[in-house]
Amino acid sequence: MIPCFKYHQPAELEETLELLTGLSGSKKVLAGGTDLVLALRRQELSPNHIVSLKRLSQLKKIEIGHGEVHIGALVTFSELLESTIIKESFALLVEAAQQVGGPQIRNQGTVGGNIITASPAGDLLPPLLALGASVKLIKKGSERIVPLEQFLIGLGKTTILPEEILSEVFFPVLPNNTTSSFFKLGRRNSLAISRISMAVILFHDAKGLINDSRLVLGAVGIKPFRATLAEKSLKGCLPDSLLLEKAITSIAQSVSSSLGDRSSATYKKRAVQGVARQALCKAEPIFQSGNG
Amino acid sequence: MKGKYEGRTKFATVGKSYRRLDGIAKVTGKAQFAADMKLPNILYCKILRSTTPHAVLRSIDVSPALAMSEVVAVYTADDIPGENRIGIIVKDEPVLVKDHIRKIGEALAVVVASTEEAAEKALPLIKVDYEEIPAVFSPEEAMAIGAPLIHEESKDNIQSVIKIKRGNVEEAIARSKVVISRRYTTQMIEHAYVEPEAGIAVMEDNCVKIWASTQNPHYDRREVARVLGIGQHQVRVIQATTGGGFGGKLDISVQCFLGLAAYKTGQPVRMVYDREESFMASPKRHPFIIDYTSACDEEGRLLAVKVKIVGDTGAYASYGPATLKRAAVHATGPYEVPNVSIESFCVYTNNPTAGAMRGFGTPQMAFAHESQMDLLAEALGMDKFTIRLRNCFHSGSLTATGQRLSKSVGIRESIVIARNKARELGMLNSHLKNHGVGIGCMWYGIGNTGAPNPAGAFLDFNEDGTAIVLTGCADIGQGSTTALAQIAAEELGIEISNIYILAGDTGISPDAGASSASRQTYISGNAVRLAAQEAKETILKEASNVLGVDRSGLDIKDGYIVQAGEKTSLTLKDLLKRCRLKGQLTLGSGRFNPHTTEMDENGQGVPYATYSFATQVTEVEVDSETGKVKVLRVIAAHDVGKAINPQAVEGQIEGGILMGIGYALMEEVKLSEGKIVNPRLSEYFLPMSLDTPQIYSFIIEKPEKTGPFGAKGVGEPALVPTAASIANAVANALNTRFYDLPITLEKVVLSLPSKGD
Amino acid sequence: METFILKATINGTPLELPVDPSWRLLDVLRQKLGLTGVKEGCGEGECGACTVLLNRKPVNSCLILAPEADGADIVTIEGLAQQGMLHPIQEAFLEAGAVQCGFCTPGMVLAAKALLDNNPNPSDMDVKTAISGNLCRCTGYVKIIEAIHLAAKKISSGGDNI
Numbered sequence A: 001m002i003p004c005f006k007y008h009q010p011a012e013l014e015e016t017l018e019l020l021t022g023l024s025g026s027k028k029v030l031a032g033g034t035d036l037v038l039a040l041r042r043q044e045l046s047p048n049h050i051v052s053l054k055r056l057s058q059l060k061k062i063e064i065g066h067g068e069v070h071i072g073a074l075v076t077f078s079e080l081l082e083s084t085i086i087k088e089s090f091a092l093l094v095e096a097a098q099q100v101g102g103p104q105i106r107n108q109g110t111v112g113g114n115i116i117t118a119s120p121a122g123d124l125l126p127p128l129l130a131l132g133a134s135v136k137l138i139k140k141g142s143e144r145i146v147p148l149e150q151f152l153i154g155l156g157k158t159t160i161l162p163e164e165i166l167s168e169v170f171f172p173v174l175p176n177n178t179t180s181s182f183f184k185l186g187r188r189n190s191l192a193i194s195r196i197s198m199a200v201i202l203f204h205d206a207k208g209l210i211n212d213s214r215l216v217l218g219a220v221g222i223k224p225f226r227a228t229l230a231e232k233s234l235k236g237c238l239p240d241s242l243l244l245e246k247a248i249t250s251i252a253q254s255v256s257s258s259l260g261d262r263s264s265a266t267y268k269k270r271a272v273q274g275v276a277r278q279a280l281c282k283a284e285p286i287f288q289s290g291n292g
Numbered sequence B: 001m002k003g004k005y006e007g008r009t010k011f012a013t014v015g016k017s018y019r020r021l022d023g024i025a026k027v028t029g030k031a032q033f034a035a036d037m038k039l040p041n042i043l044y045c046k047i048l049r050s051t052t053p054h055a056v057l058r059s060i061d062v063s064p065a066l067a068m069s070e071v072v073a074v075y076t077a078d079d080i081p082g083e084n085r086i087g088i089i090v091k092d093e094p095v096l097v098k099d100h101i102r103k104i105g106e107a108l109a110v111v112v113a114s115t116e117e118a119a120e121k122a123l124p125l126i127k128v129d130y131e132e133i134p135a136v137f138s139p140e141e142a143m144a145i146g147a148p149l150i151h152e153e154s155k156d157n158i159q160s161v162i163k164i165k166r167g168n169v170e171e172a173i174a175r176s177k178v179v180i181s182r183r184y185t186t187q188m189i190e191h192a193y194v195e196p197e198a199g200i201a202v203m204e205d206n207c208v209k210i211w212a213s214t215q216n217p218h219y220d221r222r223e224v225a226r227v228l229g230i231g232q233h234q235v236r237v238i239q240a241t242t243g244g245g246f247g248g249k250l251d252i253s254v255q256c257f258l259g260l261a262a263y264k265t266g267q268p269v270r271m272v273y274d275r276e277e278s279f280m281a282s283p284k285r286h287p288f289i290i291d292y293t294s295a296c297d298e299e300g301r302l303l304a305v306k307v308k309i310v311g312d313t314g315a316y317a318s319y320g321p322a323t324l325k326r327a328a329v330h331a332t333g334p335y336e337v338p339n340v341s342i343e344s345f346c347v348y349t350n351n352p353t354a355g356a357m358r359g360f361g362t363p364q365m366a367f368a369h370e371s372q373m374d375l376l377a378e379a380l381g382m383d384k385f386t387i388r389l390r391n392c393f394h395s396g397s398l399t400a401t402g403q404r405l406s407k408s409v410g411i412r413e414s415i416v417i418a419r420n421k422a423r424e425l426g427m428l429n430s431h432l433k434n435h436g437v438g439i440g441c442m443w444y445g446i447g448n449t450g451a452p453n454p455a456g457a458f459l460d461f462n463e464d465g466t467a468i469v470l471t472g473c474a475d476i477g478q479g480s481t482t483a484l485a486q487i488a489a490e491e492l493g494i495e496i497s498n499i500y501i502l503a504g505d506t507g508i509s510p511d512a513g514a515s516s517a518s519r520q521t522y523i524s525g526n527a528v529r530l531a532a533q534e535a536k537e538t539i540l541k542e543a544s545n546v547l548g549v550d551r552s553g554l555d556i557k558d559g560y561i562v563q564a565g566e567k568t569s570l571t572l573k574d575l576l577k578r579c580r581l582k583g584q585l586t587l588g589s590g591r592f593n594p595h596t597t598e599m600d601e602n603g604q605g606v607p608y609a610t611y612s613f614a615t616q617v618t619e620v621e622v623d624s625e626t627g628k629v630k631v632l633r634v635i636a637a638h639d640v641g642k643a644i645n646p647q648a649v650e651g652q653i654e655g656g657i658l659m660g661i662g663y664a665l666m667e668e669v670k671l672s673e674g675k676i677v678n679p680r681l682s683e684y685f686l687p688m689s690l691d692t693p694q695i696y697s698f699i700i701e702k703p704e705k706t707g708p709f710g711a712k713g714v715g716e717p718a719l720v721p722t723a724a725s726i727a728n729a730v731a732n733a734l735n736t737r738f739y740d741l742p743i744t745l746e747k748v749v750l751s752l753p754s755k756g757d
Numbered sequence C: 001m002e003t004f005i006l007k008a009t010i011n012g013t014p015l016e017l018p019v020d021p022s023w024r025l026l027d028v029l030r031q032k033l034g035l036t037g038v039k040e041g042c043g044e045g046e047c048g049a050c051t052v053l054l055n056r057k058p059v060n061s062c063l064i065l066a067p068e069a070d071g072a073d074i075v076t077i078e079g080l081a082q083q084g085m086l087h088p089i090q091e092a093f094l095e096a097g098a099v100q101c102g103f104c105t106p107g108m109v110l111a112a113k114a115l116l117d118n119n120p121n122p123s124d125m126d127v128k129t130a131i132s133g134n135l136c137r138c139t140g141y142v143k144i145i146e147a148i149h150l151a152a153k154k155i156s157s158g159g160d161n162i
Helices: A013-022 A036-041 A077-082 A084-089 A091-098 A103-108 A111-117 A125-130 A228-234 A241-259 A265-283 B023-027 B116-125 B139-143 B169-174 B217-228 B255-265 B275-281 B320-329 B362-380 B384-391 B411-424 B480-492 B520-547 B572-581 B646-666 B722-734 B745-751 C025-032 C088-096 C105-118 C124-130 C142-156
Strands: A006-008 A027-030 A049-052 A062-065 A068-072 A134-139 A142-147 A152-154 A165-172 A178-185 A196-204 A210-218 B043-049 B055-061 B071-075 B107-113 B127-132 B158-166 B178-185 B198-204 B207-212 B235-239 B269-272 B288-296 B302-314 B339-348 B435-445 B455-461 B467-471 B499-503 B554-557 B560-563 B566-571 B587-592 B611-622 B629-639 B694-700 C004-010 C013-019 C051-054 C057-060 C073-075
Touching: A013 A049, A013 A134, A013 A165, A062 A084, A068 A111, A077 A084, A077 A091, A077 A103, A077 A111, A084 A091, A091 A125, A091 A178, A091 A196, A091 A265, A103 C057, A103 C105, A111 A125, A111 A165, A125 A178, A125 A196, A125 A210, A178 A265, A196 A265, A210 A228, A210 A241, A228 A241, A241 A265, A265 B745, B023 C088, B023 C105, B043 B116, B043 B255, B043 B275, B055 B107, B071 B116, B071 B255, B107 B116, B107 B255, B139 B302, B139 B339, B158 B320, B169 B288, B169 B302, B169 B339, B178 B362, B198 B255, B207 B217, B207 B255, B217 B235, B217 B255, B255 B269, B288 B362, B302 B320, B302 B362, B320 B339, B320 B362, B362 B384, B362 B435, B362 B722, B384 B411, B384 B435, B411 B435, B411 B611, B411 B629, B411 B694, B435 B722, B455 B480, B455 B520, B467 B480, B467 B520, B480 B499, B480 B520, B520 B554, B520 B560, B520 B566, B520 B572, B520 B587, B560 B572, B566 B572, B611 B722, B629 B646, B629 B722, B646 B694, B646 B722, B646 C142, B722 B745, C013 C025, C025 C051, C051 C105, C057 C105, C088 C105, C088 C142, C105 C124, C105 C142, C124 C142
Parallel strands: A006 A049, A027 A049, B043 B269, B207 B235, B302 B339, B467 B499, B629 B694, C004 C073
Antiparallel strands: A062 A068, A068 A165, A134 A142, A134 A165, A178 A196, A196 A210, B043 B107, B055 B127, B071 B107, B158 B339, B178 B288, B198 B207, B198 B269, B288 B302, B435 B611, B455 B467, B455 B587, B554 B560, B560 B566, B611 B629, C004 C013, C051 C057, C051 C073
16 A cells, blocks of 8 residues: 655656755655655655656656766666667666666666665666766756765665756766676576676776776675775786786675675675676676686 | 377377466456456455564454444454364464464454555554563474473474384494485475465355355365354355465465455455565465485495474464375385384474475475485495486385385386486586586375375266366366366367366365365366266266167267277267256266375375376586576476376476476575565565576376376476475585575585685 | 546557556556456566556556556557457467466566567577566466467467467
């Protein structure tokens, strides 16, 4: 049984922002609903108002320009998978979106919703963090840009204000000579909650050395984070199996310090090595080759 | 697809893969499950359930709920007109708790309201006054002296004990070459049929009429009548289309609440569980603790098996005694063992009730006995197929209960076929890293254990050559209705399209017992066949008169009378008309009760009339870093006696294997002080399509002479050896064995040496 | 609660329905319209029994508030058979033995339809992925997967729809 609320379905963005500023009482913004409707049904939430973004078509676009890709908050996982822009250059996003829930959830759930839910296991968060994404938050009369890394502050927590909506997430286009991947470990092969996930971006130079990298781990802390030590260990090196082991070891160390003595820590700091191996090798198969 | 099963038999109808008779209704969405049914002015029932595992219930104040205008009534134990006691084997469970709460989720009160929302809103208004008392959640602690008593009238928490003794185990162990002793544990799991429990009820002509999702409408009727204190003729239970059962819909769910509410209010009532309530209220698979010792000689011949089984049946017995009894009977596996000592304890705790689930304790036992067979083989350096072939049952073998097996024993064939297929697929000599192959063998007694379990059927052979069969047999998706129609059509010599099966309505059809224990094809199949024979007999006697020949060579085929296999000019329709004109109704009734005997104090006897056998060989790939086990291929060879509908048999095998994958690797009802912490499908993981391996099914037909056209059963055997074979495959892949199910990601990783260590 | 007027095309028929906004699309279809082929198995998007096609895509109707379906084209299992003729997917499910208890069947058939409408010649992986949001506890999925391949063949051979 879903508790009573007043339902609003504004036709324009301005009207939406008006409502969010003007409405008194608790309110929730509704996008795809796959998380919100569940929370309502479980009576974990009982807002006075629900403001639906359904009619805001400007939030459903994927655009590229000025060296940036902009994904509207209402873009569904399926739409992400169908987008030529995404398919051509962002393997890590494709691989992450493919592994969200099942087809039904991918048709309903949105990019914005995945960010706002801020689950440590949120499938899109590691790739977006790896891409250096920022979110655009708008409210009546103003807007602000916040790097995703700062926007996510903990388990289900972000810095969004009740009168704000997240309108889009954007990130710079990747230079040539980058490869990327995403790997998710679940207990089953669909409708799985990530036990551990990892997004990888490797920036190569002309000689095949790794110039730079972004390695982001999911579900091994209160929010996904970059394995900066491991990123450093790759810098300026040629990928081979020795380097792979080195990176894996330092990833395990960062997971170890992130999880502390949580009950899952013993398992996760070992299993993350397998996750890292598969994610890194998917992004760069040469990692599997012998050194030299 | 077509032609896949052809040319296998000399039968006209039996052995062919007919489409399900209820298929069109199901693919079009027209099939009426209980939650889909409507009646005018219907009232809605909701149950207030206990939130504490063990307490003395002092009082319930329902007045605040009754004060709501939409609430029609609230019933508690005091409102039950008859006996407030139910239970399939032991009547130890109240419909509504009177004074002693024994588990979380127990029903305390029924709210009846004009809307579902109002019924739900009324629940928290009811005031329950109770005093918590010490609880016990581990069966071993529950068995200890001084443990809190779950059932105050008993002297301890041991609900029942079964012992099977044969030969001299200690002496045999002493002279054995290899002795392996291990403890195995298995987890509690949920049936997770996709349809949650539901039903509706109405008073009609002084009769309580209930439509419910159920595996046993006649049992439901008995319980409702007793609880209401009325005759069974005043209760009519009709099985609605039922969305799976797997044993979980054998116990009473909504039936008694609906019966009570309809009887008392006189109005139509409805009740539908949501998933969480289904998790909370339904019985589970028993978690087992199994201490298993096996002993063999230098050639791998089993000399002795000694087993102690402790099963946690939770707060109420449900099918627990039958589960632990069947576990004991099957504890040796499908092997000849001259010296046997088995003790099996069914123990009460304050955990959720465990009851029947597909296999009744045998999947747990298969995990143990098949692991033991591998361990013996490893100790002797013997091939794992060979050790099984050396010990497996054959026609004439003596079982642990001293039963001499009949001719229908296909275990050897199943091992050989599975092994040969594994060889052909190159599974046995794969050198791929972290790949493993495991074997699981099993046997399964068809029907209830050492107890009468009859089924009846009526048949009316209409004058136009069509027939109506009345049977109590509940089709819960397994396809019994179609199989019974095939059996009737075969016996009557008519097309299956000319048969109508009216099943699972206690107002019309005779009792067929439960759709459980893989028993319906064998037992109801025989009842239907006998009913058909009786109706046919009237016709053939008349044919014998008309033709002036002896009755013995006559039969019906394709609408004609045949004599010694040759078609005569006499048509079936003519004969049916003649019988009518003479006032001879072509009716038949059939009843069948498999031959069993009660087991004596040493567990000796004939617990089942016949057994099914199977071998499954499973190939897995294990990621030793993440612990992920991928089931790649499963070969399943099953002796079913005779496949009445081979496609349906395959469907059972495939479904059983997926359920076995869940059991081995991902499913577990997690408890904290008697509370289920993961009562949702988002937290209880079931195998999905992407977890499906390649499956190679082989149907072996060693006809059972007491079965209808040789048939035995397959519903449970399909699942029984799967988890065992997966566990053996994982052990084979990693050189590390797991003694506790499920084999989770975490267990795999933590069992292996860490690189840093 | 204020009533919302839901305008949607359901199984080809445009409808205007007053709904309580807290109702789920599932409740509207089952209770208001009597389309009980839409099943509720879990109420949280984990079983796919409530699958309907919304603008040709499969969605869980248990996770959609009714007003969110405003303006949509919705197809339930009841909208599949035309003039009493089964859809080739329904036919294939029967032929392949893909139906047991039948509770997951409507959702499975619709998930299959969404796949085959876009991809008439799917691989095994495509088929498994297309039904990976639909739980079946009876069949082990094997015959459902076979049925979807069979349906693809039936459709490509010109709707062999006997």
